[in-house]
Amino acid sequence: MTNWPCDYNQAWTLARASERSGVGLHSGQTGRVRLQPSDRAGYWVGWLDDPGLPLHRLEPQCVADTRLCTALVLGQRRLATVEHLLAALAGCGVSQAELWVEGEEVPLLDGSALPWVEAIGEAGLRNCGRRQVPALPADPILIHQGTGFALAQPADRLRLSAAVDYPQPAIGRQFFSLELTPALFVEAIAPARTFGFREQVDQLLAAGLIKGGALDNALVCDGDHWLNPPLRFADEPVRHKLLDLLGDLALVGLPQAHVFAYRGSHGLHTALAAAIATAQVNGFNPVGMASDSLPLTLSTASVTTGPLPSPARP
Numbered sequence: 001m002t003n004w005p006c007d008y009n010q011a012w013t014l015a016r017a018s019e020r021s022g023v024g025l026h027s028g029q030t031g032r033v034r035l036q037p038s039d040r041a042g043y044w045v046g047w048l049d050d051p052g053l054p055l056h057r058l059e060p061q062c063v064a065d066t067r068l069c070t071a072l073v074l075g076q077r078r079l080a081t082v083e084h085l086l087a088a089l090a091g092c093g094v095s096q097a098e099l100w101v102e103g104e105e106v107p108l109l110d111g112s113a114l115p116w117v118e119a120i121g122e123a124g125l126r127n128c129g130r131r132q133v134p135a136l137p138a139d140p141i142l143i144h145q146g147t148g149f150a151l152a153q154p155a156d157r158l159r160l161s162a163a164v165d166y167p168q169p170a171i172g173r174q175f176f177s178l179e180l181t182p183a184l185f186v187e188a189i190a191p192a193r194t195f196g197f198r199e200q201v202d203q204l205l206a207a208g209l210i211k212g213g214a215l216d217n218a219l220v221c222d223g224d225h226w227l228n229p230p231l232r233f234a235d236e237p238v239r240h241k242l243l244d245l246l247g248d249l250a251l252v253g254l255p256q257a258h259v260f261a262y263r264g265s266h267g268l269h270t271a272l273a274a275a276i277a278t279a280q281v282n283g284f285n286p287v288g289m290a291s292d293s294l295p296l297t298l299s300t301a302s303v304t305t306g307p308l309p310s311p312a313r314p
Contacts, residue, residue: 004182005093011131015124024105028211031103048102060274066266080105083247088116090250091185111193111217134280148263150272161260162242169224174238192239195219
């Protein structure tokens with residue numbers, strides 16, 4: 001499929017089913033995901049290995065863990081590393097779909113969203129009418145976590161921006177911004193692969209993580225060089241951060257906003273998604289609310305609104 005929607009104003013689902021299987025990044029176990037059409041807005045997860053369980057709609061309140069991936073709790077089950085698949089769906093313009101899963105982790109495939117884009121292209125798209133997007137409040141939503149921040153400011157069109165700042169010379173400071181369309185997502189964002197650092201590999205393996213990581217599904221940075229070049233883009237790391245941002249925002253749906261993340265993380269991204277969801281439902285920004293009344297992702301973040309200073313461009 002090469003004729004992607006021209007923008008995100010319409011709702012789209014899949015025309016038919018499509019499936020991929022592969023190894024999970026952290027579990028090292030083989031998993032399978034079947035993408036199917038849906039007549040309901042949003043993304044709904046069912047289980048190929050337990051089809052009697054009810055489908056669950058994905059939303060920020062499902063987030064249970066954001067260390068190195070976005071992991072969700074859906075009723076009795078857990079599903080980890082959803083971000084690349086959700087980025088592919090949202091980025092390609094698919095606003096509603098059923099995701100039938102076997103296992104507890106979405107396959108990593110090549111470490112980017114491109115294999116999922118190919119699966120969506122095989123399925124084709126079916127138009128479902130105009131997409132309904134609740135408006136954001138007039139004031140920006142700003143989230144702080146550690147040394148990073150993320151903000152969403154109402155805009156005429158969706159724009160995503162990301163900046164990273166790493167001490168490793170192979171990455172250093174990078175900035176990427178674009179007014180997103182499905183075609184631009186497929187070309188400029190979807191191919192960007194996940195990355196990690198050589199000095200962290202042994203520690204992560206000892207912690208029982210990255211059991212499925214390999215040089216053919218993740219870039220590995222070793223100071224001033226990469227262990228497995230070539231890169232697909234000179235600034236592939238920041239593009240992948242933007243991919244992760246998009247996948248985490250997909251939990252609430254793509255807002256009509258300019259979204260910017262500096263030193264982004266899954267915790268930061270999902271906190272922003274939770275804040276956007278709260279603002280859209282209640283019509284106000286979630287400032288001053290008691291932390292026990294907020295989702296996990298939002299209660300661990302600092303939320304402010306109002307006029308923003310102009311941050312120095314990295």
